[in-house]
Amino acid sequence: MKTNLDEMLAFVTVVDSGSISAAAEQLQQTASGVSRALSRLEEKLAVTLLRRTTRRLELTEEGEVFLAQARRILDSVEEAEEQMALRRQVPAGRLRVNTASPFMLHVIVPLIGEFRARYPQIDLELNSDDRFIDLLERRTDLAIRIGVLPDSSLHARPLCASRRRVLASPAYLRHHGMPATVEALTEHSLIGFTEPESLNEWPLRHAQGERWKITPTLRASSGDTHRALALAGQGIVCLSDFMCGADLAKGDLVEVLAEQRTELLQPINAVYYRNSALASRITCFLDFLSEQMGNKSADTVH
Structure with a gap:
């Protein structure tokens, strides 16, 4: 797999929070680190996911498609982690x-x-x-x-x-x-x-x-x-x-x-x-x- 979960999470969090700086704060990372993760993701996929302007970020058509898939993948990973917690009978x-x-x-x-x-x-x-x-x-x-x-x-x-x-x-x-x-x-x-x-x-x-x-x-x-x-x-x-x-x-x-x-x-x-x-x-x-x-x-x- 070319992409990794950290890059997907950075992308989804930027979209949900509305900016790279807000996503960085939520993920407890630096803004430059989140920006690099987005760039790596776009480079690996060979597409532009977000159009960056001085005022806002806007999803491209490819970004919309990838966002839906990334959400499903992240939710699946989260569910798998929950199942492991259930095996320990500890909600987490x-x-x-x-x-x-x-x-x-x-x-x-x-x-x-x-x-x-x-x-x-x-x-x-x-x-x-x-x-x-x-x-x-x-x-x-x-x-x-x-x-x-x-x-x-x-x-x-x-x-x-x-x-x-x-x-x-x-x-x-x-x-x-x-x-x-x-x-x-x-x-x-x-x-x-x-x-x-x-x-x-x-x-x-x-x-x-x-x-x-x-x-x-x-x-x-x-x-x-x-x-x-x-x-x-x-x-x-x-x-x-x-x-x-x-x-x-x-x-x-x-x-x-x-x-x-x-x-x-x-x-x-x-x-x-x-x-x-x-x-x-x-x-x-x-x-x-x-x-x-x-x-x-x-x-x-x-």
């Missing part, structure tokens, strides 16, 4: 987990210490995105998604559910007053999401139904930004218990219109793309999350 290898930033910070991160103590041979890679990602393209083993899942070929494992509440800080309510009705919200500063628009439908019962579509006076893309703005007294928000349960317990946030709240539970699922038997490192992480969250009520997932 890299586990790539992706979820929204608030869920990562408020739920996953506090559990990582115990997971690593149980499975020291698993190398965790934690990534956050506020949008759904393509697991295969991003080489992600497992994603945790909040809300109703779109139709998909991905396998899903339910973990728990979390309630959404309308919240404000005591300082905001002292200054602006507690709204007495759902309709009175129109007189307040309402913090909404830039997308998806469905998150701007709050679970509040009113004369026309059980969801109130707000017109935000301030928008933000991240739930953590909403939380920070609410804590700073900038307006009223609607967020999940997993993010704000501790704030409610301490009194830093107060529920607004609690008697009008409808029970809108957001399902939380782990999704993965492998059709064959799950790798042991994925299985043990799924089992661990189910153990930690699956038996909790929506009130306690925070």
Whole structure:
């Protein structure tokens, strides 16, 4: 075989990370070393895989074809290594987990210490995105998604559910007053999401139904930004218990219109793309999350 695995890994990592410098940091190598690996690979294959400009790297047609093959080869090698670990009955290898930033910070991160103590041979890679990602393209083993899942070929494992509440800080309510009705919200500063628009439908019962579509006076893309703005007294928000349960317990946030709240539970699922038997490192992480969250009520997932 002309090419070697290190050269393939350098190529795939450059494509996935978007630059040679980012790939070098991820691979813990020098940028010049990664660049030389790419040059050797192209020389051995006698093709150009990447077009290099001052601003970006772009795959050639040959690069697209080789990328798909290289991914399959690297995945096969990783699976073979996993099988050897299974023979020792010790889950091992890299586990790539992706979820929204608030869920990562408020739920996953506090559990990582115990997971690593149980499975020291698993190398965790934690990534956050506020949008759904393509697991295969991003080489992600497992994603945790909040809300109703779109139709998909991905396998899903339910973990728990979390309630959404309308919240404000005591300082905001002292200054602006507690709204007495759902309709009175129109007189307040309402913090909404830039997308998806469905998150701007709050679970509040009113004369026309059980969801109130707000017109935000301030928008933000991240739930953590909403939380920070609410804590700073900038307006009223609607967020999940997993993010704000501790704030409610301490009194830093107060529920607004609690008697009008409808029970809108957001399902939380782990999704993965492998059709064959799950790798042991994925299985043990799924089992661990189910153990930690699956038996909790929506009130306690925070």
